[in-house]
Amino acid sequence: xxxxxxxGIVLFVGLLVSARAAEPNGxxxxxxxxxxRVGDIALxxxxxxxxxxxxxxxxxxxxxxxxxSGSKSGMPLGKLVEAGYPVASVDYRLSTQATFPAQIHxxxxxxxxxxxxxxxxxxxxxxxxxxxxxxxxxxxxxxGVSNGNAELEGNVGTDRTRSSAVQGIISFYGGANLTTILxxxxxxxxxxxxxALDLLLGGQPDAVPALARLASPVFQVDAKDPPLLLLHxxxxxxxxxxxxxxxxxxxxxxxxxxxxxxxxxAAHGGAAFYDAERLEVVKAFLARFR
Numbered sequence: 001x002x003x004x005x006x007x008g009i010v011l012f013v014g015l016l017v018s019a020r021a022a023e024p025n026g027x028x029x030x031x032x033x034x035x036x037r038v039g040d041i042a043l044x045x046x047x048x049x050x051x052x053x054x055x056x057x058x059x060x061x062x063x064x065x066x067x068x069s070g071s072k073s074g075m076p077l078g079k080l081v082e083a084g085y086p087v088a089s090v091d092y093r094l095s096t097q098a099t100f101p102a103q104i105h106x107x108x109x110x111x112x113x114x115x116x117x118x119x120x121x122x123x124x125x126x127x128x129x130x131x132x133x134x135x136x137x138x139x140x141x142x143x144g145v146s147n148g149n150a151e152l153e154g155n156v157g158t159d160r161t162r163s164s165a166v167q168g169i170i171s172f173y174g175g176a177n178l179t180t181i182l183x184x185x186x187x188x189x190x191x192x193x194x195x196a197l198d199l200l201l202g203g204q205p206d207a208v209p210a211l212a213r214l215a216s217p218v219f220q221v222d223a224k225d226p227p228l229l230l231l232h233x234x235x236x237x238x239x240x241x242x243x244x245x246x247x248x249x250x251x252x253x254x255x256x257x258x259x260x261x262x263x264x265x266a267a268h269g270g271a272a273f274y275d276a277e278r279l280e281v282v283k284a285f286l287a288r289f290r
Contacts, residue, residue: 025082026051030121035113036106036157041093043106043156045113046072047121048087055084056124057289060111060166062143064134064174064269066196067095067103076133076274085286086123088114092139095199100215103200105154107143108164116159127289129168133269134239135196137174141217141247144169145225151214167289169228170282172273173239176247177219178205178212184240192238221250227257229285231273233266259285 030047037043061077063070075089092106111128118125132140146152147165175181178197182205185193197204205212213219228251232244244260251258261281266272 027078027081035090036109038093038098038102038106038156041097043091043093043109044072045088045090045110046075047123048075048078048081048089049121050081050084050086053084054086054122054124055286057085057127057129057168057286058114058118058123058125059085059087059286060107060114060128060130060140061087061089062092062107062130062132062136062140063089064132064136065094066192067100067135067139067200068196069094070136077131079274079276079279080282083283086121088123095196099202100200100211101152101154103139104142104146104152105156107139108153109157109159111143111164111166112159112162113157115162127168128166129170129286129289130166131170131172132174133172133273134174137171138176138217139174141169141171141174141176141228142215142220144228145217145220145222147224149220152220166226168226168285170285171228171230171232171244171247173232173236173268174230174243175239176243176250177216179209179216180246181205181240181243184242186237186240188237189240218246218250221247221254221256223254223256225251225254225256227259227285227288229259229261229282231261231263231278231281233263233268233270233272235265236268238268 028049032044034042061075072089072091090110093102115125130140144166201208230244232241248260
């Protein structure tokens with residue numbers, strides 16, 4: 001073996017090691033996978049893949065941002081990916097692009113796409129758990145409790161024969177009842193929610209009551225809905241903790257499996273929701289899916 005050939009091998013191996021070291025603990029991110037198109041809007045997701053063995057649950061992450069901002073790039077569950085859980089972080093049409101229920105139609109299209117094409121990445125699509133924070137928690141809950149609702153299924157995407165059902169829901173400080181959220185809000189909360197609801201619904205909830213009810217998970221809960229985990233701070237000035245109480249109540253009324261974790265002293269979001277203690281709670285919830 002001549003010297004130049006040996007040097008080439010050393011450089012090639014070095015590049016492989018560097019590329020592998022560029023991702024934390026060997027995890028990979030496949031970015032900007034188009035799952036559907038609406039007009040000239042391309043809807044995309046990022047796949048966060050574990051280093052080796054995948055656990056038998058696919059998580060779908062829904063970002064927050066008052067329905068009008070945010071993106072799939074802000075996915076906070078990296079430690080779960082390192083623990084073996086693949087996560088699809090999904091973009092959806094924001095309320096500046098389309099009013100409700102476009103957001104739900106897009107998310108359901110993403111789930112159908114993942115079921116239709118997940119085999120390309122060896123994804124475990126039998127058990128899908130949808131999770132989100134803030135407005136994303138609201139959307140995740142609504143996706144989870146509305147399986148089969150024709151108004152909310154929509155016709156986005158090309159994988160329409162696939163199921164958009166999920167087997168679990170995790171809401172991080174999300175909304176649940178748009179007909180009561182303003183009455184429960186602090187002045188700061190109102191400064192955020194009033195303009196946000198105008199964009200999302202095309203008007204305030206009392207002006208479009210039927211649409212506000214359709215957009216509220218508490219009114220969609222039925223006996224077939226999947227297990228639910230909620231995490232909410234008791235000092236949240238923006239998303240009233242009573243929103244979580246209402247959804248817990250709807251679940252308990254039907255004796256459905258629900259777990260409510262109050263994060264004491266926590267406001268709206270922050271590291272406390274994704275620390276080791278809270279991630280153990282999430283892992284325990286996910287462990288039911290085998």
